[in-house]
Amino acid sequence: MKTSKPNLTVQFPAALLWLALGSWGYALTQTVQSPSAVNLSDPKVIAAGSTIFAGSCSVGYCHGKEGRAGRGPRLRGKAWDQEYLFNVILEGIPNSSMPAWKNKLSEKEIREVVAYIMNLSQLTSDSAKPSAPTATTASSEETSIGTESKRASQLQKPTFDPASSEITAIVGDPEKGKALFFDPNNDFNCGMCHKVQGVGNGVGPDLSTAKEKAARELFKDIVLPSAVISAEQQLLRIRTKSGEQIEALKVAENDVEIQLYDVGSLPPVLRTIPKAQIEKRQVADRSAMPGKYSEIYTLKQLLDIIAFLKSGDSPGSTRVSMKDLF
Template sequence: MKNVFLFLFIFIPALAGGQNLTDVLKQGEDVFNKTCATGYCHGAQGAGGGAPRVSARGFDQTFINNTVTRGIPNTSMPPFTNALSRADLIAVVAYVAKLNGIANPTIAAVGGRDGLLEPPPVLSGDDARGRSLFFDAVRSFGRCSTCHEVNSIGIPVAAPIAAVPASVAALKTLETPRVSTVTVGGESMPALVLSNKSQAVLFYDLTTTPPVLRTEAPAAVQIRDGSNWHHSSAIGSYNEAELTSILTYLRAAAKP
């Protein structure tokens, strides 16, 4: 049985504040596009993809808040209470409220002078170029953020980036010890196994782009360490110069 992973977001309840609503909604749209609008999530402008449509559903803001905060039990939608910064949480929920016809969604101050939203870190030069490439929506599922999360943006299919490779060559030959070979019904595939319990085996099937989250009965699954999957196969949409910029961005993002 295949289940498509629903990447969602959460909201911290807030009272109306003095922010510029236009700026908040633009920030929310940007966060939504980078984290929730992929084809196996909610699609562009929330029109639906692998996950349900979230636009023009008649949802009120209380319903949106409660649903994304608590998740939906017994589904692939969990609560992501630490997935986004407070500013991004408020902004993206306001944006989804707007998608549901709420003209003036509730927003609140989250810090900074005069109650304004805290701005994102300022990047310049190659750092900024690398960030744009990492989250490049034009590349669709060929972008890095399809599988990696940085500063709470992106899809955390892979584990957090603990060490940035020293060079493009090192990036292309990056070892992937967490990737196993999973066999189901005679079909073998490279996979990231998330959970192997008596009730079910949960893993990402890496034969597809984007990776698909699958749940299988333990009796039907065989798992073997190692695979023929290589990280270089996932970064083919970038050239050498672009990968160099991405590494520069990742080093900047890793600084405290």
């Protein structure tokens, strides 16, 4: 990994509401107290914020519908600090495309927008629909290593004969696997973070050499990503002094700043954060890779993806059957 001083240029399209990149070296200098009368969990307040967001923020040159990505970053699926959001919307961000809304919206209206964005944080998929706030449970992405180890032990005790003709007849299709790997309609497609033969994004490890691994190991890497975490791919949890919570992979670091991929939104955003703005930094006990691929894909689709990874430069040259996974 290169350790030279990172380029400070923002490597993501500029847009009106740069909320997802709000702590990019810009400290807000003014703080406004929240109106105590506004209940951010009130469905009526959230609904009002949705209406304002649709008319002011969800436009063609800014954020997409219901907080999806447009020309600006997507807002759903991220943990937000409500005071940070309020101040960013109110005052804007200097030297950016994010203007101050204090002369366009009342403080109550800004609070309503904050309530709506906070509600969007529950949505990790672009296909999910916003709803009234409900009690949340731990997501599959927060699966502990202990739980995944238990699942791994279950995989090691198949209840069927892997050498049976029914199992050996199920073979992965590299072309279908490639289509799944780079599927633009899937928020969590593998190519969002990985490259294969120069195609894709370099957020995570380059998988061009994955063909050298056993199919069983690739299967485990996909469905149990936190079972083994390399030192180079440790997930960092960072809290800035402005209150923003960030989960990211480090790209480079020097005495002054750290460059990282913010994996809290998709696609991951390359950011540079001055160390003076960091209040807390720690290593997470899970992988940055989502732990939900056993839910997103069928077993046959996982086999297709593994067949694609194993094929390398010669699709069809390697036969991967279901028995190779168990």
